[in-house]
Amino acid sequence: MNITFLGGGNMATALIGGLLKQAEPRPRITVIDPAQSQRERLAREFGVQTLAAAAPQAQACDLLVLAVKPQQMREALLPLAAQARSALVVSVAAGIRCADLSRWLGGHTRIVRTMPNTPALIGAGITGLWAGPAVGEADRALAEQVVRAVGEAVWVAQEPLLDAVTALSGSGPAYVFYFIEAMQAAGARLGLDPEAAARLTLATFRGAAALAGAATVPVSTLREQVTSKGGTTAAALASMQSHGLAARIDEAMTAACRRAAELADEFGRDPQA
Ligand SMILES: NC(=O)c1ccc[n+]([C@@H]2O[C@H](COP(=O)([O-])OP(=O)(O)OC[C@H]3O[C@@H](n4cnc5c(N)ncnc54)[C@H](OP(=O)(O)O)[C@@H]3O)[C@@H](O)[C@H]2O)c1
Structure with a gap:
């Protein structure tokens, strides 16, 4: 070929x-x-x-x-x-x-x-x-x-869905990097050596992604399994929920999807049009 x-x-x-x-x-x-x-x-x-x-x-x-x-x-x-x-x-x-x-x-x-x-x-x-x-x-x-x-x-199934792919997996690595940066910074602020905070964060992402990939249950079940009532994870998730983090992520991806369509209009325009 x-x-x-x-x-x-x-x-x-x-x-x-x-x-x-x-x-x-x-x-x-x-x-x-x-x-x-x-x-x-x-x-x-x-x-x-x-x-x-x-x-x-x-x-x-x-x-x-x-x-x-x-x-x-x-x-x-x-x-x-x-x-x-x-x-x-x-x-x-x-x-x-x-x-x-x-x-x-x-x-x-x-x-x-x-x-x-x-x-x-x-x-x-x-x-x-x-x-x-x-x-x-x-x-x-x-x-x-x-x-x-x-x-x-x-x-x-339809071409416009590639804008959603762009908003999810295309731009997604940057969202993950942003989350990694924030967790590393918070770990260091809580007193960890920055290098240790970086290793703990990266290994957590790698391990959680591998666990989610290998699981036969939904990711929400995995989340519930680490969230004991009244425990540390529950305190963190309650804080995230009180700030509407899931809704903010939804808004962010909607903005990315809209921008993908706008850029396609711009890139596809012929100079004389
Ligand atoms: N990198 C990624 O992770 C990624 C992810 C998703 C999608 N993509 C897509 O993949 C495409 C390539 O991205 P990339 O990161 O590989 O870009 P890149 O490293 O800049 O490679 C593009 C190459 O094309 C050359 N080029 C410019 N004009 C040309 C022409 N008329 N004929 C032939 N070659 C020409 C460029 O040369 P000069 O440098 O001299 O201009 C450059 O070497 C992009 O459309 C991007 O949207 C990339």
Whole structure:
């Protein structure tokens, strides 16, 4: 299989590394990236072919992975319209709708839009995917194989639900980091050595996530199991509830979802419109 990556940055690097580890037979990969340093690094690290710009060599690709920044997408895609004609196109770019990609690719419809998250960079991501009716089962399976190279995959039934994926797992790592920072700071303020507070916090997140992942009961049951009546956890949760923390999280994610739709409007606009 011939795979072309448009953009050879962080996400492309993670996907290429994952694909080369798992895909048999080894796919022939070409990366288009104007940055010489990126091209040299990718060629050295993975032995892939690189190009500074779209060229006839890219014509034979079966799969075109769009991994440039959303703001770079329109300009990067316009020269590729002819080359993409026989390819499945998989976009990992945040917030660019299929209709806009399709228009910039001259009406191409074999497009799968995905929304990965940053843990993908260490192979621990989760990616939301959406495809329109023009994308068949084999193409869906191929797109899923690509994103599974860097973690888990979840399909959504309608494209706007990718905005909800963005608000949840796309931006979610930052919410978790925020919570980690707050717990580390509170632990240190309660007298713990900052390094110990950091280790206790990280191990707690890792352990709780692993426990939730392994459990056969709902997460709410796990929470109730550590919350003895009148105990320390009950005191902490009562404080959180009195501040309406769950409602604040709901509001925050609603804001993220709304912003995802606004950004898609902005990124998808043609200059003359
Ligand atoms: N990183 C993540 O964890 C993550 C998570 C979710 C989604 N994504 C999505 O993945 C996409 C890539 O993100 P990234 O973090 O990998 O970005 P990145 O590291 O900046 O990589 C993008 C690469 O594309 C190159 N480029 C710019 N214009 C180009 C063109 N016309 N043709 C080909 N290549 C071009 C850039 O070169 P220059 O640096 O010279 O401009 C850069 O090397 C984005 O759309 C982002 O929304 C990333």
